[in-house]
Amino acid sequence: MMKNAQIIAAWDSILPDAAAETRMRNAVLAYGDKKRFRKWHRYLIPIAACLLLVAAGYRFRLTRPLHAELDNGIRITYHATQNGISEAMYAYDYEICERELTAEELHRLLPCSAQPDSCHAVFRAETGTFLRAETKIGEVHVHLAREGLPVTDVIVTGETSNAEIGGVPVTFGYFLTKPNSRGIRTAVLYASFMREGLQVYLENGGDEAIREQLGADLGNLVCELLRQDAPDLSEIRYDNGTE
Amino acid sequence: MQQIDIEAIYTRHFRTVYRVCYAYMKNPADTEDAVQETFFRMIRRQPHFENPEHEKAWLIRTASNICKNELKHWRRTQTNLDSYTDLPAPETESSGDLMEAIKALPERYKTVIYLYYYEGYQTAEIAKMLRKPHSTIRNHLREARLLLKERLGDE
Numbered sequence: 001m002m003k004n005a006q007i008i009a010a011w012d013s014i015l016p017d018a019a020a021e022t023r024m025r026n027a028v029l030a031y032g033d034k035k036r037f038r039k040w041h042r043y044l045i046p047i048a049a050c051l052l053l054v055a056a057g058y059r060f061r062l063t064r065p066l067h068a069e070l071d072n073g074i075r076i077t078y079h080a081t082q083n084g085i086s087e088a089m090y091a092y093d094y095e096i097c098e099r100e101l102t103a104e105e106l107h108r109l110l111p112c113s114a115q116p117d118s119c120h121a122v123f124r125a126e127t128g129t130f131l132r133a134e135t136k137i138g139e140v141h142v143h144l145a146r147e148g149l150p151v152t153d154v155i156v157t158g159e160t161s162n163a164e165i166g167g168v169p170v171t172f173g174y175f176l177t178k179p180n181s182r183g184i185r186t187a188v189l190y191a192s193f194m195r196e197g198l199q200v201y202l203e204n205g206g207d208e209a210i211r212e213q214l215g216a217d218l219g220n221l222v223c224e225l226l227r228q229d230a231p232d233l234s235e236i237r238y239d240n241g242t243e
Numbered sequence: 244m245q246q247i248d249i250e251a252i253y254t255r256h257f258r259t260v261y262r263v264c265y266a267y268m269k270n271p272a273d274t275e276d277a278v279q280e281t282f283f284r285m286i287r288r289q290p291h292f293e294n295p296e297h298e299k300a301w302l303i304r305t306a307s308n309i310c311k312n313e314l315k316h317w318r319r320t321q322t323n324l325d326s327y328t329d330l331p332a333p334e335t336e337s338s339g340d341l342m343e344a345i346k347a348l349p350e351r352y353k354t355v356i357y358l359y360y361y362e363g364y365q366t367a368e369i370a371k372m373l374r375k376p377h378s379t380i381r382n383h384l385r386e387a388r389l390l391l392k393e394r395l396g397d398e
Contacts, residue, residue, distance in 0.1 A: 007360040010341040014262045020275055025253060028282040032249040035286050 065161070066174060066189070068215035076219045077161040078174040078189055095125035097238055101133060105236045109198075111228035114138060114221070123238035130236045140221055143201040146233070151192070151199040166226040168193050174215070176208055187211035191222045196230040247289060253282060256299055259362065260306045266353035267310030269346050277313060281306040300372040307354050307373065314350065344394045352387035359384055 016024065063080040070076065101109065101119040110116055119135035132145040145151040160173040174189040187208040192201040204218040257278065264277035284305055292298040345356060354373065358364045366384060370377040 004360055006341055007345075007356070010345060011262055011357060011361040013342060014265045015258060016261055016271065016275065016278075020271060021257070024257065024275055024278055024282075025250075027279050028253050028286070029250060031279075031283050032286050 066211055066215045068212060068219045070216060070219045070223055072223055074163070074165065074219070074223065076163050076170075076172055076215070078172045078215050079159040079161050081159060081173045081175050092124075092131070096122050096131065097125045098122050099238065101236065106135070108232045108235060109133065109144060110135070110137070110142065110225065110231065112137070112221075112224050114224070116142065121236070125238070128238035130233050130238075137221060138217070139204060139206070140218060141203045141205075143203070144231075145199045145201075147194065147197045147199060149199075151201045152203075165193075165223055168195060168226050170222055170226075172215075172219070174211065184208070187214060189215050189218050191218055193222070193226070195226070196233070198231045198233060200225065200231075247285070247292070249282070249286060252285070252292075252298055252302075255295060256302050257282075259299060260302050262357060262361070263303055263306045263354055264310055266346060266357055267307070267314060267350055273313070277306065277310050280309050284309070303354070303358065304372055304374070311350060340395060341391075344391050347394070348387055348390055352383050352390070355380055355383045356387050356391075 015021075065080065066078040068076050068078070099121060101121050105121075106116055106119050109119070114137050117136040119133050121133035122131045123129060124131055130146060131149055132143070132151070134144070135142050143152045160171045163170050163172060170191055170193040172189075172191050174187055177186040177188065179185050185208045186205050187210075188203060188205040189211065190201065190203045192199065194200070202218060202221060204214045204221075206214050260278050260281050261274060264281070265271075265274040268274045268277055281302060285302065290301055292301065345353060348356065355369055358369045358372070359366065364372070366380045367377055370380040373380070
């Protein structure tokens with residue numbers, strides 16, 4: 001009778017040679033890697049699509065234009081001017097002198113119903129000519145400069161919106177600052193126009209969540225300024241204030 | 244599902260799977276394909292193995308099913324094989340008369356012989372593993388013994 005040991009010995013002889021064993025092992029492991037990759041791969045496209053959507057949504061949120069309905073019915077648009085800020089050359093190659101403007105001078109410069117804060121002005125020392133000034137009306141910063149001089153210490157470039165209010169071309173735009181330590185961004189909205197040789201730059205900033213409101217406030221102030229008489233620089237000189 | 248360790252399972256069981264497949268396929272090239280397909284199926288299905296014995300039983304059953312399916316397919320497509328009689332015989336391993344006799348057994352007996360004699364499983368365990376009635380396995384074993392005895396003589 002056939003012995004069990006003989007059957008075991010017969011089966012023992014059935015083994016792949018070393019080359020075949022390596023071939024099979026490699027094929028199995030490669031298949032495993034491929035399957036593992038495919039298992040993840042099928043999620044890659046939806047994940048990438050979601051990330052793109054989130055990125056596009058985030059970018060849109062940061063750069064979408066702002067629209068503001070003003071009290072007089074005018075609708076203005078602020079385009080985002082992200083990454084378009086550079087430093088302005090803010091030095092004079094002649095001697096200057098400085099003083100606060102009187103309330104009357106301030107009214108000549110900024111004729112409006114709202115009362116501006118105290119206004120610090122810069123003059124050319126040699127001639128007493130007005131060069132520039134800074135003040136605040138409510139929460140809006142106002143920078144004024146004689147034509148040809150830098151009106152602020154930054155230059156904002158990029159896409160802006162142009163509107164004509166009371167026949168005067170006005171440029172509107174806004175940008176968002178980087179998030180602060182609490183993750184809050186500040187929206188900075190600005191408007192600028194030129195009137196009777198005076199450049200006027202207005203800036204209103206605050207939490208980005210209320211940027212529409214900030215835009216409306218700024219637009220209304222621009223309308224108010226342009227509704228009034230043009231600024232009169234003739235009576236604003238350094239020697240006036242020193243007398 | 245927990246990721247199965249393919250390499251560890253392959254190392255533990257590739258000999259067993261190879262022998263089961265070889266009993267059916269009778270040549271190393273087809274055996275190699277069947278072995279790979281067995282492990283590929285394990286990778287695709289990612290079965291949950293409770294222990295190494297469960298692993299082994301799953302692989303033996305799967306290998307056996309793959310080989311049977313492959314042979315069925317060959318039979319279906321074997322139309323004019325007579326015209327290929329001049330081709331060289333498929334490569335075989337020299338494994339002695341006993342192995343040749345085992346390979347010549349009807350397919351339903353081969354796995355039973357292997358599992359019973361070589362792997363040392365009881366007929367009840369084989370029945371469970373191959374999902375067949377216990378009496379069928381016992382009959383297959385008895386018939387396989389008779390056939391081997393008939394072919395090899397009372398050695």
